[in-house]
Every structure is written in C-alpha cells, then in structure tokens.
Amino acid sequence: CGKPSKSGLARVGFSTGFGVLAATLGSAVGLGNIWKFPYLTGANGGAGFLLVYVLATLLVGLPVMMAEISLGRVGKANPISTLQALAPKGQPWWLIGAAGMLGAFLILSFYSEVVAWVFAYVVKAMRGSILSSDPKVTEAAFGALISDPMQSLLWQWGVLVFIGGILLMGVTKGIEAITKRLMPILLLLLVLLCAVSLSLDKALDGLVFLFQPDFSKITASVVLTAMGLAFFKLSIGMGTMMTYGSYFRDDQNIPLTTVRVMAADLCISMLAGIAIFPAVFTFGFEPTAGPALVFITIPAVFSQIPMGQGLMVVFFVLASIAATGAMLSLMEVPVVILHERVGLSRPKATLLTIALLVVLGSASALSNSTLAEFKLFGLTPFDVADFVSSNIILPIGGIFIALFVGWAWGLDKFSQAMSNQGQLHNQQLIRAVFFLLRYVSPALILIVMLKGLKLF
Numbered sequence: 001c002g003k004p005s006k007s008g009l010a011r012v013g014f015s016t017g018f019g020v021l022a023a024t025l026g027s028a029v030g031l032g033n034i035w036k037f038p039y040l041t042g043a044n045g046g047a048g049f050l051l052v053y054v055l056a057t058l059l060v061g062l063p064v065m066m067a068e069i070s071l072g073r074v075g076k077a078n079p080i081s082t083l084q085a086l087a088p089k090g091q092p093w094w095l096i097g098a099a100g101m102l103g104a105f106l107i108l109s110f111y112s113e114v115v116a117w118v119f120a121y122v123v124k125a126m127r128g129s130i131l132s133s134d135p136k137v138t139e140a141a142f143g144a145l146i147s148d149p150m151q152s153l154l155w156q157w158g159v160l161v162f163i164g165g166i167l168l169m170g171v172t173k174g175i176e177a178i179t180k181r182l183m184p185i186l187l188l189l190l191v192l193l194c195a196v197s198l199s200l201d202k203a204l205d206g207l208v209f210l211f212q213p214d215f216s217k218i219t220a221s222v223v224l225t226a227m228g229l230a231f232f233k234l235s236i237g238m239g240t241m242m243t244y245g246s247y248f249r250d251d252q253n254i255p256l257t258t259v260r261v262m263a264a265d266l267c268i269s270m271l272a273g274i275a276i277f278p279a280v281f282t283f284g285f286e287p288t289a290g291p292a293l294v295f296i297t298i299p300a301v302f303s304q305i306p307m308g309q310g311l312m313v314v315f316f317v318l319a320s321i322a323a324t325g326a327m328l329s330l331m332e333v334p335v336v337i338l339h340e341r342v343g344l345s346r347p348k349a350t351l352l353t354i355a356l357l358v359v360l361g362s363a364s365a366l367s368n369s370t371l372a373e374f375k376l377f378g379l380t381p382f383d384v385a386d387f388v389s390s391n392i393i394l395p396i397g398g399i400f401i402a403l404f405v406g407w408a409w410g411l412d413k414f415s416q417a418m419s420n421q422g423q424l425h426n427q428q429l430i431r432a433v434f435f436l437l438r439y440v441s442p443a444l445i446l447i448v449m450l451k452g453l454k455l456f
C-alpha cells in the first residue's frame, strides 16, 4: 500500500480508512493515557482538572489536530518542508517544524525512561515481587527501581536499542499491525481492572474524586497543566500529526477521523482513571504521588484478582506495546527531518537520533538517583523535560500552527483540504473550526500559558 513520496522515502500511504484511524490512534494512545493522565489528575485535584482537560481538548486540541493533519496531507512531506512549501514566500513558518523536532527530543528524553519502567515491570511482574495491596510494598518496589542509577540507565538503553532496532530493520509496519491487533486486549484488561476497582470498599470515594469537580481547586497552573495534557495526549503541537497527515489518503474524512481518535483516546484515559482511583482511596495511596502513581497502584488492583500475577504480566507487556507505538511516532519526527532535510540516510538518521537520546535521556533516567539533587526551578531533569515539553513547547507550537492556518493559509485552502476538495459537505463545521483556529485557540493558549506560568 506504500506510495513513494517526492523524496523517495517509502511514505506509507495508509491503505484503508480503518488503517488511518488505527495508526493515528496508535500515536495518540500510549503512556499518556495509562501513566500521565492518572498521575496529573491525582496531583491536580481530580474532577476539576478532568473538566478543564476535556474543555481544552475540544476548544484547542481538536482544531489544532485538524489543522496539523490537513496541512500534512496537502504538504506530503516532513513538517519543515510542508510549512516551507505552504507558507507565503519568505515567511519563516518552517521554524514551527524545527521547534517541533526539539520538542520531540525533549519528550523522548523522559518518555523513554517511563517506557523503561514499564519494560522493567514486565520482569518484576513475572517475579511476583510487586503484587501487593500494601502501599509500602509497591512503593518500595518502584523506589528500588528508580533510585538505582544502573537499572534506570540500562532499561532506558534497552528501550532505545529496541526502538532503534525496529526502525532500522524497517519493521515499523509490522509492529503497527501487531499493535492494532493487541490493543483490544489491553482495552479488555482495562475494563476488567475497572470492574475490580469498582467493587472495592471505597470505590465511591475514587469516583467522586474523579468525577465531582471541586471548582476551588482549579487554579491557573492547573488549567495550564490540563491544556498541556490535551496537547500531549493528541500528539499535537510538534509536527507528529502533521507527519501522520502526510500519510493520509486523499479521500479520508479528516474531521471524522480526528473526532473518533479524540473520543477513543479520552475513553481509554477514563478507563485508566476508573481503574486507579478507587484503589487509591481503598488501599490508602496518595493521589498526589506523581509519576509513581500508576506503578504503585496497579499492582494493588491485580492483587485482588484470581490469576492476578499472570494478568499483570500481560498488562505490562501490552502497555509496553502501546508505549512502543507512541514512541515510534515520536521518533518519526526527527528521523524524517534528518533524512529529508539534512540528507542523512534513514539508518543514519535513526542512529543519530538514538545516540542523541542516549545522552539526553540519561538526565531523566538519573533524576531519582545520581541527579536527584540537581534541580532547576525546584524540578528534577525528568520533571523539567515533562513540564517544559507539555506546558511550553507543545502549546507554543499549537499557537503558531493555529495562526498559520488562520492567517497565512486562509479559509479557502483550509476548507479545500478539510473537505477533500469540496466533496464533503460540512462547510459550517469547517468554518467553525477555522474561526477557532484564527481567533480563539491562539488567544486562549496564550492567556492560559501566561497565567499558568505567572508571567501576567
């Protein structure tokens, strides 16, 4: 189904509508749902955060995602070349693509470490050492992993070599095919976890925390974090969706695909939340545990199920696969740019990306051990990468992508791109999205950022 691009790169045009949906979903769904959504919801007060996150997804996330995919489909190249080709002569909009590449490196530097924890947990789950509902036991197990510099580094390198191997052997498509088939099992497991969690003593407390907003907890920084999560979740603001858009077929319905991806992604996060928070309240975990939250609570839920240990192994294997899919989509941005723009061969571009990540990622890997005291604005290198990418780089990327479509590209071209050359008749919707992109999204993102960062 591949159709070569102008650059000769095997630009795998997706062959079916379902393939497009599955691949786009494969980028969006990842540790963001299973790890980041629960930990941020817990740390930011629960339901109020969730409410703002959903609003940000609708008002900012959806329009920017549609903008990126339609730009990518028209440009049919990496984000830098796409923006260069579509921008009015002499205007440096391609810088958005260059910034996106930096964003990808920053995200990969800490994401690879979280993937490393998930990989390590497959082995820990097999040994059975983490299956317990006692917070002390599960916290100690997680603590032992992240505070050991050698283990943290080795697992991260393992992840990077694994991902690099997939890219170098050119089996990305095979991995995507496997991911597509296995994700329904992950979904079933999540549903099972929800059922178990909902049967726990203090399930109601968990649900109230997750779904009954306490508006007093919605501060400017909570709003910024929720918006950052919306960007991170949908893989937008840094060119990933633009790159994926370049693989879209010309007759693919962009608005519909985007809405479906957003809805499915939201549902999966919700399932993760329902699986985790009842257990948090029942067994006495701290909702504010931060990045550790999922790793310490999920074993407690599995400890309540017959054959829990085996199922927990399956869970972490499937989570590893979901994480691999998201990581591959992240790597695609620097690799394609280094290949198409810098002229490196694809294998060289991959090796260079991996080598840079081994160096950059080690700061995140050592954040809970060797570099624990090394803080910037009170944050460890891991937290800085996590915070700066989601709350600064992706939103700024989002502002400029919205401004580009709203002011430089214009309604006619956007509407042509979104409506498959006028074949789809939802002009009103397209106009509404364009209005959001031209006025609402950029202003909203800017205000939220300035307030959230206390710059204004």
Ligand code: PFF
Residues within 6 Å of the ligand: 027, 028, 029, 030, 031, 032, 033, 107, 232, 233, 234, 235, 236, 238, 240, 241, 326, 327, 329, 330
């Ligand atoms: N959306 C992915 C997740 O939620 O795990 C993470 C991600 C992938 C972010 C690709 C950004 C990106 F470009």
